[in-house]
Amino acid sequence: MTENPARESRLLRGVHRTVTGLHPALESIVAAIVGLLIGAVLMYIWGFDPWKAYWALLRGAYGGSYEWASSLARATPLILTALTFSICVRAGMFNIGAEGQMMMGAMAAVCVALFAAPTVLHLIIGLVFAAVAGALWSVVPAILKVSRGVSEVISTIMFNWIGRWLALYLAIYVIVDRMRPEKTLTVPVTARFPILVRGTDLSASIFLAVGVALVMYFLLWHTTMGYEVRAAGLNPTAARYGGIRSKRTMIISFLLGGITAGLAGATIAMGLPPSYAIFGGGAFPELTNLGFDGMAVAMVGRNHPIGILVAALFFGGLNAGGRVMQFYGSNPVPLEMIRVVMGAIVLAMAIPELIRLFPAIKNQGERFFAVLRRRRETRSKEGKA
């Protein structure tokens, strides 16, 4: 049990720094290209034309203002859930719980439909609700970690499930739309994010996401609190020596992470036309996986708020363009292929770690053959004797 921190720091190794010695941004780009290539090979094997498919993907993602708007709209919640993961990584912890925290945030945001308020105020109240709900859902695992030593990896995953089913219960029985029981109450117009580009999903929630990313950047790199959080994440013993209370930085990072995850839920409930509601029927089609995809975005964005903005735009583009890919040409590529590409990119991010293993594997092999050779020699010697 005493080895736990060591094992976890080993888990976290390589998250902050690059292994290949390349610039982190370059490493992420290489990983993205490798992922796309793997996707191309798979498409080729299954008889699709990868170049046509990717061309469709590119046009569907960034081919015009409508496409850009769609990509940005899909990037919005990913920015926020990616921030959840990366803030906690910077503090030296794995918060896998963005999914559950985001769902709680979405439910809290829907609650604004229960009362009336003036336009902007209504929206702000909804955001506060979502942020508080996300933070509450996030801080419980952090408190368990700090007080009882419960691994945050395990507890946040469990909290994802509790959160998901609790949210489903709320969506189906409590804040349900009595007329259309498959969805929750509709967020009233006064509490909606205004649409930025007519006919698209892109709402002003993108400003919220970008703003939060910038605030988090400032918080982590330009405040005393951020300094303490990063110090505790990089070297907990040195932080303790420096008078930093790591329990405090853990709680802070989880609170901040929960807030951003909760806001991600709010951008869906209050910013996604046309329904402005969450569908309990079909078990949250708009929400599911946003938290986990956020982790992929955080990794590609190298856990840096600015890197996350770029990575989220890329992943948003994949999601938006993927829809176009599936009705393009005579032999359309199914949407699932895009998820394969995403998976391949995340795997490619881990390849530098694998490269480092090669010398060790080589050493082991050489040693093995040396043993074989020596054994053969002694055997032949014995034979002669």
Add this chain to the structure above:
Amino acid sequence: MNENAGPEARRDADSYFLRAEGITKIYSDGTVALKKATLEIHPHEIIGLLGENGAGKTTLTKILSGLLPPTRGRVVSPRGPVRFASPREALDFGIGMVHQHFALVGTFTATENVALSHEKPFSLIRLAKTRERLEALMEESGLRVPLDVPVEKLAVGEQQRVEILKVLFRDVRLLILDEPTSVLTPLEVDELFALLRKLKEKGTSVILITHKLKEVQSITDRIVVLRHGEMVGDVRTAEATTERLAQLMVGKTLEGEPTAFELSAEQLPRALSASRKKEFSGEGILHVIDLVARGNTREIAVNGVTFDVHGGEIFGIAGVEGNGQSELVECLTGLRVPVSGTATIRGTNILGKDPRQIYRLGVAHVPEDRWRLGLVLPFTLAENAILGVHRWEEFQGPFGILRRGKVNQHVRKLMDRFDIQATGPNAPAKSLSGGNQQKLIVGRELAKDPAIVVASQPTRGLDIGAAKYIRDLLIEMRDNGRAILLVSADLDEVLALADRLAIMYEGRFMTSCRPDTLNREQIGMLMGGVACKEVA
């Protein structure tokens, strides 16, 4: 005796089992750990390997047991030269080593641990057979351990016995033990020594690494002394006196110079200047009374130490590492909660407080491990320069903003004043050389304007220039009336700097006096656990 020895008993009594010839080991970072060491190991022999930290004891045994290849030199058996690519090959040859830190799987039983260590990869583990042989072995050697309890539930002494069984299970003819008694109770030490004598009867050779003079004299046949990687003595135990061994271990006293520390004479002119002779009249700053603390493995590491440190003096704590110095420093700097005792700084209790509260009382801490404790390596120079002082008023802007401009100003001042060579405040700390990293830490701590500086191994691993610079800084602080607690395994350093000296051995102070009242032999004996009275 020969009837007990195995099939290899063809050798006559004076033929050797193994000989290390001219072994030199240079580590990749350029450290010369061993210089042309030559050691002949005979059957029926217990050899004591004696030396201070970094003398090369462990390096030599690691080479013999196949953990490290020698840079130059060779290991020879009567049948010709041998080379071990791994500990397993050495074990096949009959050389087994029990390390200071055990290599046991905590959740496995003793039987499973032994089975694990001797089975080849992919072979079947035959637990019943292992257990049978193990029981026979326990009967034969008198080394009893519970076989069906997970080893993590066993006492440390029992765990060590499992380690020894693991090695004996392979019929070793040379058993190497690295500081085996440091974790044992006196009774367990007696049991261990009884076993070693029994093994010796059977013809096994034993190498015992230790720094405890009494032990080495009570059990060994021959004592080999290493100092700074060189073999400075190879004496029969019967002929060796405690004084002689202590002298060999810590170095010779030069004729005519009462305290001739080679280092100090040229490097520390100011330390040897008149300042030491004066009686310090500074106020008492740190008072420690009867402090008891446990180490990381719950053993009693600090066993009732009492001392105080005054302004204007350097209080040095010498001793072989691992005798409780680290734990003592951690207690005083808020990193460890002691079991009992009191410690006050200017009358305010510091025990059980966290580092931040202790720093507020005017404590600066130069930690022993600069990479683990002193620095956040991926951080920049500037970020590291404010670790621990980052909540200073002058760095705080509105809304908790860290004023980067002020921080950089502070760093530039430090870089100027403490001669830190770096490309700028934003250079990553890991790009700095070891000397500059240490200057950064020392500078950061001294810039706190502390009442007391707790410096633990402040010059370890530094080149002569940087070490001298840091020692001069400590002296300067002392002359400015600050109290300094210096803990160092480098005896020369403590002797040169300290106004008063304590020698720590197994969690206690062996003595506390002015350094010039002791000669080197006495110090060597104290470090080895032989009290002054017994000497006189």
